[in-house]
Every structure is written in structure tokens, then in C-alpha cells.
Amino acid sequence: MTGRAAPTLAPSQNWFARLLRVREVSLVALLLIVTLGTAAINPLFLSFGSLKDLFLNVAIIALVVVGETIILLMKHVDLSVSSVVGLSAFLSGSLFVAFPGLPLPLAFVFGLLLGAVLGSVNGLLVAYGKVPALVATLGTLYVFRGVTYAVVHGGQINASNLPPAFLGFATGSVLGIPNLVLLVLVVMLGFGIYLGNYRGGREYYALGSNAEAAVLAGINVKRRTMIGFALSGAIAGLAGVLYLARFGTVDATAGTGLELQVIAAAVVGGVSINGGVGTLFGAGVGALLLGVMGSALVTLRAPGFYQQAIQGALLLAAISFDMLASRSAARRAAKGRQS
Amino acid sequence: MKRRGLLGWELSVIVLVFVALFGGALLSPDFLTASNLSFLTANFSEVALMSLTMTLIILVAEIDLSVASILGLCSAVLGALFAAGWPMPLAILAAFGVGGLAGLFNGLLVTRLGLPSLAVTIGTLALYRGLAYVVLGDKAIADFPAFYTNLGFGSIPGTQIPIPMALFAVLAVITAIVLHGTAFGRSLYAIGANEIAARFAGLQVTRVKLSLFVLSGLMSALAGTVYTFRFASARADNASGFELSVIAAVLLGGVSIFGGKGSVVGTVAAVFLIGIINGALTIVDVSNEILTIVTGLLLIFSVLLPNLLARVRSARERRARGRAVS
Amino acid sequence: MNKRLTVSALTLSLGLLSAVGLAQTGSLKKNLKIAFLPKIINIPYFTTTDNGGLAAIKEFGGVGKAVGPSDGGASSQVSYINTLIAQRQDAIVLAANDANALVPSLKRAMAQGIKVVTFDSDVAPDGRNIFINQAKSDGIAKGQIELMSKLMGGKGEFAILSATPNATNQNAWIAIMQDELKKPAYKDMKLVKIAYGNDEDQKSFTEMQGLLQAYPNLKGVISPTTVGVAAAARYLSTSPKKGKVMLTGLGTPNQMRSFVKDGTVTAFQLWNPGDLGYLAAYAAGSLASGMITGKEGETFTAGKLGKYTVGKNGEVVLGPPTTFDKSNIDKFNF
Structure with a gap:
């Protein structure tokens, strides 16, 4: 926020950083194995069109994962993101229906603002109402979705209601990379730098790893928590607008169930549910890994009914593997320090 | 002090249950009829059953989001085995075995x-x-013997009490006795309040948690059996999404998500409160979206309200103390 | 009760006084309480059917409403049925989420004198009085296969993108389609995969994408659900496979219009959902007025749609589905 680089942390940072690297290296390796393995069986998997689809599928989830990561770092959780995506997608669509000539950037600004407001509701409940984040956001998951149902009331936004330029944004590309993917990469990069190098960003880690120490260090916990939730909401709101651009058709159920995919991606990517640990790079790779696994199953013609079971098993395997890897790394690090 | 505050919360949920019943009666003359109340309670029997073990799991500061999926799996197993010609009691037993194993797997991880x-x-x-x-x-198994579907759909002879609800009442009493009257039950509070201290005090934390996950799996199997017979239909997608309703009921009942605080009475009262409010609003044709919003708000306020009250109280105490000193 | 009797007596005598041809509709009771219970409330298809039904109920002076769950689970409809029983409705008109799970509650409703009409997807026959079928099941299935065969030249691999794995009507159609494919005329067509989009837009979209990726030689996709076919068309319209992979299915003209015009989809089918609801409402009204009981051979008049006959197993068929293509799509608005 202030632009001042964070002071170097405790000496533990050294083995800590190594541990993080282990997590991400193992993830990237897993990603390569799955991708190349699938491609070996069906080379079409690595064709340009199929990769483009893959990245487009992952982009929106990866975007929401950015916000969720910030929340998880603070040792909170945001279950309401899926409902924020849905409400933002439908309302920004309605905006285009009401004002067909609306300039495109305004739709994005609208999504961001709406999301920030909804996220602030969560932030208020958690930071000032002292409601545990799981409870607060489970509640707002219901409430925001209910509001969406009430607003939509059987309606639907169709691609024909939307300006072609807006839909073109989703399908368009620069140098072969879809706009949607580029935008998400930019957001990830920006937040990656913010979380890694700026005081404001480091505060999320501090909050999650030791809240009491964070208070003693002079961090305004309430304000930081509030900003975190507002950011997560704003990102989910933006994701809603992109969802609309990508899918064109939006009804009241848009985005339902997204929250579990997002949390799964972050956790697979090494973001700890116990706060304070994880990077956006890892979370992004986690989202990509889940996306690749999903489409690999389809490409390999896994029977439809097995897909969900296999995905669940893979998710568990990823979490367990990650835990074992980090544990052995921690043990090694501890041994190294002792000698 | 803390204990009194807790009882206060449960008492207010119970009071709210009666307020909701009264309100429902005012809204519609068809609400407070024996048959409507019978439908209404039968309607949430599976959520009610699973909320009992969820209470125990949340008490030790864990959570089980897989309960509705275990329900679905057990329902599928029950249906598939019955369709394959297994005698019903064996099929039910197998469903319980699967539920227990599923819970064990969660617990081991x-x-x-x-x-x-x-x-x-x-x-x-x-x-x-x-x-x-x-x-x-994609199959749906139906045509279960009438004896079993009557168990799911019927009432205790001579009353309007649905059989699944009677089952729930018995299990709720057992859970309450175990939780509030045995050493095992009290150990859950100790673990939830401070796991490390509980370990030092010699409690078998690992074993207790493992057994709770197995219990949760078994309860989901029971709920799956009830669901299958109540709807006379075994399907893979049975009860999907129920996990959030179960958790909402437990939290509304005053069980702390951080563990260590809560009671069976609170959970039971909350299950009824949500069920009755939903029933009352449905009978006056309040649309589904409003029901969704009401559920969410109930959940939020169930935690927010006591927090705000506590803050007001402590502010008042502080002021009173300040006055006494000066 | 008494008042209702006098009112109906009044309408009856009015009906007798009026022209004989109108006597049948004229003798529908007034102020019948009829509730529509769609699979999922507030999705465009069911909003159209329900509005058709509510218009009909208004025509014959009844009190209509539409209630329902916002998810497609089997159990979600049961609480609504129970509530409608408690509200002492005269008739329930529903599209069933599950062929069996609703039967016990519906039997209880019928035991209390409530008439039950199913439309769109049926329950087991002992759970209702009349089923309004949008079109004969085998007519839909055979029609879809015939259309697909024509589009892909009778040769090659094709796939089906269905709704939920448990959808009663989709599964019935798919079973008939698989039988139909055994005929010699279709011996060169191969059904390679049945995918499920769960009637969710995004899931259907990505399933379609997966189909094209997993089966590079795919020549056609049938999506017998309005949500699925629209999502599939949207994916196909921006894909290089557009025009190479044939897509058809059951869709609404409003959702499919742009895809027919840009050449993504040549032809697709559907019945008129508004008429489906309208007919179901008249059937419910006639049952509740005691004019019919749901026995085979009985006839009733459904307002502007004319006379219908109850078929075997209490089934009433709306009529053959309409095939929409470039030439006629602009004539329809639903």
C-alpha cells in the first residue's frame, strides 16, 4: 500500500522459503506429468485450440483464487465468492440490457465496485462483528444467492442482449493469448508483487501466522481484515463480469458451487488453511492443475460417472502429498538448523 | 458466567421456536394442524439426524463437509444391492458398513x-x-418393499409423529446423555477448548476424533437409509447440498465453530427453528429466494447477536465499574 | 363449500343456457385453486410453461399460482407438495424431478381429493390422474435421430449432451434413441458418448468443449434439453469446428435464434411450452370440476387449443414437436 518494501523477516524465512519452493516445485512437476502423460496418449491435448480452451476455463477460477488466497492467508475463508460472481454476472448483464450503449470499462468498474461492497459486508461481519469467517460467509453465500434469485426472477441474460464488443472481449486474443487470460495474469502478477513485496501485502501473512504478534507489531488487524475481504469481493465481482463475457448466458444459478473449486485450487496450490503460508504462484498452479486434471479426464475418455470420484481422489492425493512433502522438508530444515 | 450466557442462547432459540410456531399460526390457519406439522418435521429428518454428530465434530473444532455425499453414497449402495437381489437387512447393513468406512477414511486423513x-x-x-x-x-432404484417405505414415510401408529422423527428423538436423547453425562462427552469439550492441553491431560485426542468421524459416517448412513425409504428412491444425487443446512443448524444452535462450546439442546432447537420458519413461510407462498435469504441471515445473526450483546454488556459493566471507582 | 356449490350451479346453468358447443368449457367450476409446481422455479422454460398455465386458469376463473424449489433435487419438491396439501388446493400441476420419490406424497394428496396432473416429466401412473406429454416420447427420440442422420449424412460418430443423469424424460428419450439406432438405416451412425451438463449452462458449455476434444472425429451432437443445446451452440459458434460438427436438440427459438442465423445450428425441435402449461391447466380444471377422471377415452376441451382425448395410462399428448430452422424461426417468440 505505502510502497515501502517489507523488512526482512525472522531468520526462519530462509528454510521457510525453501519449504515453499518445495511445494511449488512438486506442483509444477505434477502438472507436467499429468499434461505430458495425457498428451502422450492423445496428442490433441496439447493442440493450440485445446490449450486455449483449458486456459479460458481456468482463468475465471484462477482469478477468484487470487482473492481467496488473500483471505486464506489471514486464516479466514470466503465461501461467498460464488454468490458474488453470480450476482455480479447477472447485474452487469442487466446493466447492458438497460443501457445498451454502456461503455465496456464501466461494466468492469461496476463489477469491481459491487464485489467490493459485498466483500465489505463480509469484512464488517468478520472484523467488527467478530463472526467467524466460515459462518459469516456461509451466511452471505445464502443471502447473496437469495438476492440473485430475487433479482433474476426467472429471467436470463442471453448473448443476444449483450454488445458484440463485450462478448468479443472474451473470445478475442493478443498474440494468440486470449484477453481473458491476459487480464487474469495481469491481476495475478500485480497481487503477487503486492503480497510479496509491499508492507500491506506482508501484513496478510503476519495476520494469519500469528494474530497476536501482528497486533503487537502495530498492524491494524480490523482494517487489514476489512481490506482483505473487500479485495476478495472486488476480485470475485470482476470475475462475474468476465463470466458473463465468457459464457454469454447467465441465469440465477451462475457460479453455483464455485467456492469449493476455488478453495480446493488454493489448498492444492499450497495455501495453508491454517493461515500465513502460500503464494499466488502456487495457488495459480493449483488452479491450473485442477483444470488440467479435469480436461485430461475428458480427453482420455474417462467414463463420465467416474470423473467426479477421480477428481475428488486426486484432490485428496494432492493435499496429502503436499502435506507429506512439506513435513519432510520441515524435518530436513529442522535437522539442518540443529547441526 | 460463560455457561450462563450459553444457556441464554439456547433458551432464546427455544423461545424463537415458539414465536415461529405462533407466527405461523397467525399467518395461515392451515399451519398449526397436526398433519402439516407432521409433514413439516418429516421434511427435515435427515438434516436433523446428521446435525447430531456434526455437533460433536464441531465441538472438537473439526468439520465434516462430506456428510451429504456419504448419505448419497449409502443410498446408492443400498439401492444397488437391493436391485442385485440382496435381502433388505443385509443391504442396509452394507450401507452402514460403507458409511462407517467413509467416516473412517475421513478420520484417518x-x-x-x-x-x-x-x-x-x-x-x-x-x-x-x-x-x-x-x-x-444414472439409475434410480425404486420399488422397495412397502414395509420399509412405510418405515420412512409413515407415522408412529396412532399418532402423527413421523417414524424418522421418533428415531431422531431417541438418538438426540442418547447423544445428549453421552455428551453431557459421560467422561467421553466432557472430553470433547476439553479437546475443543484446547487440544494441546487436552493431550497433556492424557486424553486420547486422536482416537476420540477418529471415532467421531466414524460416528458421523454411520449417522450419514442412517440418514441415507431414512432418505431412501422416505422417498422410496435410491439415487446418486440424493440430498446433495444438505451439508450446508446441517452446518447452519448446528451453528445456529450455538455451537462454536472454534470448538469447545455448544450443546445438543441448542442444535435440536435450531433444527426445529429453521424447519418451522421454512414451513411457515412456504405455507404463505413466500418464494424460495426469500427462504434462502432468511436461512443465511439466521445463521449470521445467530453469531453476530450474542457478540453484540456481549459487547454492550461489557461496555455497560466497564462504565459501571468506572463509576464505582471514581 | 356451500358457496362453491352455488357458484358452480350458477355457472352450470349459465353453461346450459349458452351455446351447446361451449357447454363443456362453460361448466368448469369457478374459483378452483390450482397450483403449478415446476421442476425448478424461475428458469425460462418453466416460467413459460407456468405462465401458459396461469393464463388458462385465469380464463376459466380459477385462482392459480406457481411455486417451487430452486434446485432440481428429488426431495425439494416434496415439501412443496405437502404444503399444497395443507393449503387444500383443488389441483396440483407438476413437472416431476423424480419418477418415484414424489409418489407417496402425491398419493396422500389424491387421498384428500386433490387432483394431480403431471406435465413435462411424469411420475409413476399411480401417483397422478393425468400426464400431459409434450409429444410422444418415441416421437421425440425418433425425430431427433432422424434429424441428426439427415444433418450428418447418416454416417459417423455422434454424442448426446443430456441434462442431469437422473432426468426422467431425457433418459426415456435416450433409451429409445439407442433402440432406434439398431435399425439398418442408422447402421453407420455410432453413439460414442453420453455427457451430462446437469442443465447448468456452464457445465454444459465445458462438457461440449470436452466432447469435441475427446472425439476429434465427432460429426454431431444431440442435446435434448433447452439449457444444454443453447450452451453447446454457444461454444460451437466460436469454435473452428463450427459447420463441421452438426448440433441439434430441443431448444427454445429465442435462445437459438442467433445460432440458426449464423449457421452454427441448422435445425432443432421443441413443442410450445406455453401451450403445454395451458393444456395442463385445463386438464387440472376439468378433473377438479369432476368432468373427467383420467380414464382412457374421456375427452375435454382446452380453451383455444380445442378438444383432447385421454389416452392409455391417463396420458394426453400435446401434439407433434415443431422443427425450427432458418425459414420459420422468426415466427416464434418464446
Whole structure:
């Protein structure tokens, strides 16, 4: 926020950083194995069109994962993101229906603002109402979705209601990379730098790893928590607008169930549910890994009914593997320090 | 002090149950009839059953998001085995075996590997539902013997009390006795309040948690059996999404998500409160979206309100103390 | 009760006084309480059917409403049925989420004198009085296969993108389609995969994408659900496979219009959902007025749609589905 680089942390940072690297290296390796393995069986998997689809599928989830990561770092959780995506997608669509000539950037600004407001509701409940984040956001998951149902009331936004330029944004590309993917990469990069190098960003880690120490260090916990939730909401709101651009058709159920995919991606990517640990790079790779696994199953013609079971098993395997890897790394690090 | 505050919360939920009943009666003359109340309670029997074990799991500061998927898996197994010609009692037994194993698997991942239960059960939420589809695919098994479907659908002879609800009442009493009257029950509070201290005090934390996950799996199997017979239909997608209703009921009942605080009475009262409010609003044709919003708000206020009250109280005490000193 | 009797007596005598041809509609009771219970409330298809039904109920002077769940689970409809029983409705008109799970509650409703009409997807026959079928099941299935065969030249691989794995009507159609494919005329067509989009837009979209990726030689996709076919068309319209992979299915003209015009989809089918609801409402009204009981051979008049006959197993068929293509799509608005 202030632009001042964070002071170097405790000496533990050294083995800590190594541990993080282990997590991400193992993830990237897993990603390569799955991708190349699938491609070996069906080379079409690595064709340009199929990769483009893959990245487009992952982009929106990866975007929401950015916000969720910030929340998880603070040792909170945001279950309401899926409902924020849905409400933002439908309302920004309605905006285009009401004002067909609306300039495109305004739709994005609208999504961001709406999301920030909804996220602030969560932030208020958690930071000032002292409601545990799981409870607060489970509640707002219901409430925001209910509001969406009430607003939509059987309606639907169709691609024909939307300006072609807006839909073109989703399908368009620069140098072969879809706009949607580029935008998400930019957001990830920006937040990656913010979380890694700026005081404001480091505060999320501090909050999650030791809240009491964070208070003693002079961090305004309430304000930081509030900003975190507002950011997560704003990102989910933006994701809603992109969802609309990508899918064109939006009804009241848009985005339902997204929250579990997002949390799964972050956790697979090494973001700890116990706060304070994880990077956006890892979370992004986690989202990509889940996306690749999903489409690999389809490409390999896994029977439809097995897909969900296999995905669940893979998710568990990823979490367990990650835990074992980090544990052995921690043990090694501890041994190294002792000698 | 803390204990009194807790009882206060449960008491207010119970009062709210009666307010909701009274309000429902005012809204519609058709509400407070024996048959409507019978429908209404039968309607949430599975959520009610699963909320009992969820209470215990949340008390030790864990969570089980896979309960509805285990329900679906057990329903699928029950249906598939029955369709394959197994005698019904054996099929039911097998469903319980599957439920217990599913719970054991959750428990092992949490206690042996030390994985967070939230992450584990998000994974098994997908895994078990997926397995349900592997077992039953797109088929729906129906045509269960009337004896069994009557158990699910019928009432205790001579009354309007649905049989699943009677089952729930018995199990709720047992759970309450175990939780509030035995050493095992009290150990749950100790573990939830401070796990490390509980370990030092010699409590078998790992074993207790493992057994709770197995219990939760078994309860989901029971709920799956009830669901299958109540609707006379075994399907892989049975009861999907119920996990959030179960958790909402437990939290509304005053069980702390951080563990260590809560009671069976609170959970039971909350299950009824949500069910009755939903029933009352449905009978006056309040649309589904409003019901969704009401559920969410109830959940939020169930935690927010006591927090705000506590803050007001402590502010008043502080002021009073300040006055006394000066 | 008494008042209702006098009112109906009044309408009856009015009906007798009026022209004989109108006597049948004229003798529908007034102020019948009829509730529509769609699979999922507030999705465009069911909003159209329900509005058709509510218009009909208004025509014959009844009190209509539409209630329902926002998810497609089997159990979600049961609580609504129970509530409608408690509200002492005269008739329930529903599209069933599950062929069996609703039967016990519906039997209880019928035991209390409530008439039950199913439309769109049926329950087991002992759980209702009349089923309004949008079109004969085998007519839909055979029609879809015939259309697909024509589009892909009778040769090659094709796939089906269905709704939920448990959808009663989709599964019935798919079973008939698989039988139909055994005929010699279709011996060169191969059904390679049945995918499920769960009637969710995004899921259907990505399933379609997966189909094209997993089966590079795919020549056609049938999506017998309005949500699925629209999502599939949207994916196909921006894909290089547009025009190479044939897509057809059951869709609404409003959702499919742009895809027919840009050449993504040549032809697709559907019945008129508004008429489906309208007919179901008249059937419910006639049952509740005691004019019919749901026995085979009985006839009733459904307002502007004319006379219908109850068929075997209490089934009434709306009529053959309409095939929409470039030439006629602009004539329809639903």
C-alpha cells in the first residue's frame, strides 16, 4: 500500500522459503506429468485450440483464487465468492440490457465496485462483528444467492442482449493469448508483487501466522481484515463480469458451487488453511492443475460417472502429498538448523 | 458466567421456536394442524439426524463437509444391492458398513496425516458423491418393499409423529446423555477448548476424533437409509447440498465453530427453528429466494447477536465499574 | 363449500343456457385453486410453461399460482407438495424431478381429493390422474435421430449432451434413441458418448468443449434439453469446428435464434411450452370440476387449443414437436 518494501523477516524465512519452493516445485512437476502423460496418449491435448480452451476455463477460477488466497492467508475463508460472481454476472448483464450503449470499462468498474461492497459486508461481519469467517460467509453465500434469485426472477441474460464488443472481449486474443487470460495474469502478477513485496501485502501473512504478534507489531488487524475481504469481493465481482463475457448466458444459478473449486485450487496450490503460508504462484498452479486434471479426464475418455470420484481422489492425493512433502522438508530444515 | 450466557442462547432459540410456531399460526390457519406439522418435521429428518454428530465434530473444532455425499453414497449402495437381489437387512447393513468406512477414511486423513478437516472433507465431498455415481450411475432404484417405505414415510401408529422423527428423538436423547453425562462427552469439550492441553491431560485426542468421524459416517448412513425409504428412491444425487443446512443448524444452535462450546439442546432447537420458519413461510407462498435469504441471515445473526450483546454488556459493566471507582 | 356449490350451479346453468358447443368449457367450476409446481422455479422454460398455465386458469376463473424449489433435487419438491396439501388446493400441476420419490406424497394428496396432473416429466401412473406429454416420447427420440442422420449424412460418430443423469424424460428419450439406432438405416451412425451438463449452462458449455476434444472425429451432437443445446451452440459458434460438427436438440427459438442465423445450428425441435402449461391447466380444471377422471377415452376441451382425448395410462399428448430452422424461426417468440 505505502510502497515501502517489507523488512526482512525472522531468520526462519530462509528454510521457510525453501519449504515453499518445495511445494511449488512438486506442483509444477505434477502438472507436467499429468499434461505430458495425457498428451502422450492423445496428442490433441496439447493442440493450440485445446490449450486455449483449458486456459479460458481456468482463468475465471484462477482469478477468484487470487482473492481467496488473500483471505486464506489471514486464516479466514470466503465461501461467498460464488454468490458474488453470480450476482455480479447477472447485474452487469442487466446493466447492458438497460443501457445498451454502456461503455465496456464501466461494466468492469461496476463489477469491481459491487464485489467490493459485498466483500465489505463480509469484512464488517468478520472484523467488527467478530463472526467467524466460515459462518459469516456461509451466511452471505445464502443471502447473496437469495438476492440473485430475487433479482433474476426467472429471467436470463442471453448473448443476444449483450454488445458484440463485450462478448468479443472474451473470445478475442493478443498474440494468440486470449484477453481473458491476459487480464487474469495481469491481476495475478500485480497481487503477487503486492503480497510479496509491499508492507500491506506482508501484513496478510503476519495476520494469519500469528494474530497476536501482528497486533503487537502495530498492524491494524480490523482494517487489514476489512481490506482483505473487500479485495476478495472486488476480485470475485470482476470475475462475474468476465463470466458473463465468457459464457454469454447467465441465469440465477451462475457460479453455483464455485467456492469449493476455488478453495480446493488454493489448498492444492499450497495455501495453508491454517493461515500465513502460500503464494499466488502456487495457488495459480493449483488452479491450473485442477483444470488440467479435469480436461485430461475428458480427453482420455474417462467414463463420465467416474470423473467426479477421480477428481475428488486426486484432490485428496494432492493435499496429502503436499502435506507429506512439506513435513519432510520441515524435518530436513529442522535437522539442518540443529547441526 | 460463560455457561450462563450459553444457556441464554439456547433458551432464546427455544423461545424463537415458539414465536415461529405462533407466527405461523397467525399467518395461515392451515399451519398449526397436526398433519402439516407432521409433514413439516418429516421434511427435515435427515438434516436433523446428521446435525447430531456434526455437533460433536464441531465441538472438537473439526468439520465434516462430506456428510451429504456419504448419505448419497449409502443410498446408492443400498439401492444397488437391493436391485442385485440382496435381502433388505443385509443391504442396509452394507450401507452402514460403507458409511462407517467413509467416516473412517475421513478420520484417518485428519488424525494420522494431520490434514485440516475442512480440506479433507471438501475432497471427500467430491469423492464420495463421485463414488455414488460410480455405483448407481444414472439409475434410480425404486420399488422397495412397502414395509420399509412405510418405515420412512409413515407415522408412529396412532399418532402423527413421523417414524424418522421418533428415531431422531431417541438418538438426540442418547447423544445428549453421552455428551453431557459421560467422561467421553466432557472430553470433547476439553479437546475443543484446547487440544494441546487436552493431550497433556492424557486424553486420547486422536482416537476420540477418529471415532467421531466414524460416528458421523454411520449417522450419514442412517440418514441415507431414512432418505431412501422416505422417498422410496435410491439415487446418486440424493440430498446433495444438505451439508450446508446441517452446518447452519448446528451453528445456529450455538455451537462454536472454534470448538469447545455448544450443546445438543441448542442444535435440536435450531433444527426445529429453521424447519418451522421454512414451513411457515412456504405455507404463505413466500418464494424460495426469500427462504434462502432468511436461512443465511439466521445463521449470521445467530453469531453476530450474542457478540453484540456481549459487547454492550461489557461496555455497560466497564462504565459501571468506572463509576464505582471514581 | 356451500358457496362453491352455488357458484358452480350458477355457472352450470349459465353453461346450459349458452351455446351447446361451449357447454363443456362453460361448466368448469369457478374459483378452483390450482397450483403449478415446476421442476425448478424461475428458469425460462418453466416460467413459460407456468405462465401458459396461469393464463388458462385465469380464463376459466380459477385462482392459480406457481411455486417451487430452486434446485432440481428429488426431495425439494416434496415439501412443496405437502404444503399444497395443507393449503387444500383443488389441483396440483407438476413437472416431476423424480419418477418415484414424489409418489407417496402425491398419493396422500389424491387421498384428500386433490387432483394431480403431471406435465413435462411424469411420475409413476399411480401417483397422478393425468400426464400431459409434450409429444410422444418415441416421437421425440425418433425425430431427433432422424434429424441428426439427415444433418450428418447418416454416417459417423455422434454424442448426446443430456441434462442431469437422473432426468426422467431425457433418459426415456435416450433409451429409445439407442433402440432406434439398431435399425439398418442408422447402421453407420455410432453413439460414442453420453455427457451430462446437469442443465447448468456452464457445465454444459465445458462438457461440449470436452466432447469435441475427446472425439476429434465427432460429426454431431444431440442435446435434448433447452439449457444444454443453447450452451453447446454457444461454444460451437466460436469454435473452428463450427459447420463441421452438426448440433441439434430441443431448444427454445429465442435462445437459438442467433445460432440458426449464423449457421452454427441448422435445425432443432421443441413443442410450445406455453401451450403445454395451458393444456395442463385445463386438464387440472376439468378433473377438479369432476368432468373427467383420467380414464382412457374421456375427452375435454382446452380453451383455444380445442378438444383432447385421454389416452392409455391417463396420458394426453400435446401434439407433434415443431422443427425450427432458418425459414420459420422468426415466427416464434418464446
